[in-house]
Amino acid sequence: MNDMTPTREQREAKLEGMGCKRKRVEDIRFTQGKGNYVDDVKLPGMLHGDFVRSPHAHARVKSINSEEALKVPGVLAVITAETLKTVNLAWMPTLAGDVQMVLADGKVLFQNQEVAFVVATDRYAADDGINKVVVEYEALPVLVDPFKAMDADAPVLREDLAGKTTGAHGPRKHHNHVFEWTVGDKDLTDAAFKKADVTIKEMISYHRTHPSPLETCQCVCSFDKIKGELTIWGTFQAPHVIRTVVALIAKIPEHKIHVIAPDIGGGFGNKVGAYPGYICAAVASIVTGKPVKWVEDRIENLTATSFARDYHMTTEIAATKEGKVTGLRVHVLADHGAFDACADPSKWPAGFFNIVTGSYDFPTAHLAVDGIYTNKAPGGVAYRCSFRVTEAAYCIERGMDILAQKLGMDPAELRLKNFIKPEQFPYHSALGWEYDSGDYHTAMRKMMESVDYAGLRKEQAEKRAAFKRGETREIMGLGVSFFTEIVGAGPSKNCDILGIAMFDSCEIRMHPTGAGIARVGSKSQGQGHETTWAQIIATEIGIPSDDIMIEEGNTDTAPYGLGTYGSRSTPVAGAAIAMAARKIKAKAQMIAAYKLEVHEGDLEWDIDGFRVKGLPEKTMSMKDICWAAYNSVPPGMEPGLEAVSYYDPPNMTYPFGAYICVMNIDVDTGVYKVRRFYALDDCGTRINPMIIEGQVHGGLTEAFAIAMGQEIRYDDEGNVVTGSFMDFFMPTAVETPHWETDFTVTPSPHHPIGAKGVGESPNVGGVPAFSNAVNDAFSFLGSTHIQMPHDYWRNWKAAKNLGVFA
Amino acid sequence: MIPGPFSYHRPVTLADAVKLLSTLGDDARPLAGGHSLVPMMKLRLATPEHLVDLHGIDALKGIRRDGTRIVIGAMTTQHDLLASDEIARSLPILHETALLIADPQVRYRGTIGGNVANGDPGNDMPALMMTLGASYRLEGPGGARDLPASDFYQGAYFTALEPGEILTSISVPAAAAGHGYAYEKLKRKIGDYATAAAAVVLTMAGGKVATCTIGLTNLNETPLLATDAAKIVIGTSLDEATLKKAAAAAEAIMSPASDARGPAEYRKHVGGIMVTRALTRAAARAS
């Protein structure tokens, strides 16, 4: 060996494979303003569409008059439900098995509902046209309060469902009822409550909020009349699903639909479903023969395309007096707005809310969810969480704190006492899941030691005493949260979307010179797939990450995939990538054996190529194998080095984490200060620690926003009062706390590389940490539960209600 | 979020601007930094047919000392205020307040003239100008006049500006030597208008408040001077009981709207706290 021979460490480092803090390759274009987003798509002759929207939350549409609008220079067409009926598209199916009006058909059911679509030569003319469309409304009684939805005299919202006593998910109990979903053993759970020493019961609301990606929803549709082909550029988290949906509802053969999701400026669940804008732009392109662009503005995004949460969770826990939990009972009133447009796997009307037993060993549990309609925007998407998992985590993590308070126990202690133990994995939960792996005690103890939990409690006790003596107006709260996520939807045995199993896919092509391309069925919206996917391949086949190009989002070239949401990319697509890479490696081994004139079994893998066992100088690098694949493969073998893998995961993955928030609140103004936030995440194998940290920072910032103020609020008339970033809390760098991150590693036993997914954990685990901190701060004044969001005025109100100003 | 059609004019003299505004009439609006007007146009809450951009008129820019007064041209941006040594020296509370307006991007464009002429109760400068005893120079087809800031505000978006008039400059008496000052503003986040804010300028003599003016932002349709509250503190050493009384007197004149910042009850309560805090901080700064 001469001095030039790289060491093993150097060869390893050169790959920039798994575990490396590789810089994000996509940032080269993003930081230079060279990204290519939907709004950058500009086609010759392109038209622009914009919506006339309803000012009313509930009204009959008596007439729509487009005469004056059509006189506006540049306005070419005004599309209404009547137009859409001619192509049978006035209504569209939702992913949740409901139907949704594309344009108001006879009535409107929420403020800012789409009423007419004005198509014009530019955006300005379209907007001028909107202002000239005259719509005559007759106001109807408005239903805002979900708790009144099933009153006998509640207004009838969905006249189209009259007489339908069964919906997509079983019987309907009332004209505003969507579904009831029950899981668990009711009798056993009732019995546990009867026997319990201690029980708690609290109605815990998780308010309505919105994913609010910085780039709003948008598309460009271009129909080629000659070829009969429709091309759609759109902000799609799941481009293939969109293609199939369009094929099914527009009756265009699927191979003649080209869906392209270019760079996406954040999705967070907002860009999973299909919206009226997409249908209208497609119809407008078919009608006019020109490409049509539709771009939502911020107000439209916040008020009309999918909201998140709006779960009202009556939570009961039974326990022994020593603090061992014995039963969990939850009833959820789920406000779906005017149409059930949740983006959950089809058979899961409340997503995976049955993860609500959390990290605790509940012997029995029972859950019932009632979905209802109100005069609010449709949706119910998973805002940076796996389907309804963040609601579930909030429910159980608040519940455990409330129980601790009732028992007079420390909330961390109570959790340690009830955790599922390491030896119990794989663990079967009372509500039907099989947790793959976990070591909760280690994570919790590491968190407690890292922040000096005991010291913080001591400081809190001193502060409380000082407050009682009137020496300070500040109270201090510690918000503990220990969450278990369920991500990676999902196994075909229980997950599908419109009948398509929720697998994911990867195709790898290695080129002769040792570089290659991998196309994946997932779709990054900022998660950094171009960086991390290449790292997986690098480690698997020994080709440097920099030599692997990752491509996603074009349905003509990418293999069919179900897209990116619910932290499913690493658990599902990441597995497909590893499996495709292993197919490459297997073929490469045969080629190497042939070239080195040994048996395959005589070869062993060594970082970036194969070597003959016992003869370390007899090697063949992967780069050389790539070349050989194109000129000297063994007799009978097909040339080339390509592989495709479709991965149907055997199980979900279950990331977890231990978070704590330390907060001070000034009772006089309600102003809070997050003194410290520590987040320990266990996402199994860590592909790129820097990207994980970035994901955690982003998710925690969203969690902070949601818990401390971010909401979609309606007044009694159904008007949205938080419809812009002035009132919808979007924190800036100034408000955002400093984040401390940490980790443990408990690999998933069933995932090819042991990775679990992390993108959404911080949102799931963060919200309860903030809310528990606020609640913990106030608890010594006699409160058990204060609803989110905890913005300044509500904190002040809480203080006032607790008699602080008496 | 797309404004209606409008035509754009960019005069280079004040006379031309006044002429344009008076001939175009009600359908014309002056355009300064555009950071209040343009958002309203995008929502079509304002639909002027003509915008008369004041950026071409050099005479409207700049900060100068005129004897005991500081004269600030209407087109001086918040950023210019922050960069000015004269302001830092003579009117430090103006510096403090400008820093609490929105973010650097808004401050690079937004002008003091636009801020005070806008008539939005959320703007911070109007109450401060009243507190400082400033006057506005208004120039229109009928000539120029000077109006005290405290006579300018008539209701939300209603001011004493006559059709065709432009606010050309603001004249502020330099604050007394050794004065104490503070602008206390509670807001939900960077870029938000005040939930409640209070401006205090005072002087102390022998440990007691000698003179005091208190202004209130976003606690009423118009900016307010809390004269009773100011009277209460004069002659005191700002003991706790006095502060409480002053806050109560200030709260008594507040009538904020209930909005997403909180119900009126909360906004009044924190309005009182802003007064207390501003008084305390101002007193600590006085010499």
Ligand SMILES: Cc1cc2nc3c(=O)[nH]c(=O)nc-3n(C[C@H](O)[C@H](O)[C@H](O)COP(=O)(O)OP(=O)(O)OC[C@H]3O[C@@H](n4cnc5c(N)ncnc54)[C@H](O)[C@@H]3O)c2cc1C
């Ligand atoms: C995100 C954001 C946050 C903000 N937060 C704050 C805040 O916290 N506090 C605050 O005070 N402001 C805030 N503002 C407003 C900002 O300070 C504006 O710039 C200011 O209110 C108006 O100044 P302008 O120069 O932009 O005026 P423009 O928007 O151009 O004009 C405002 C109005 O005044 C009229 N006008 C302008 N100049 C004159 C003149 N010389 N004579 C007669 N009429 C005139 C215009 O016709 C118009 O009606 C915020 C703005 C934004 C966008």
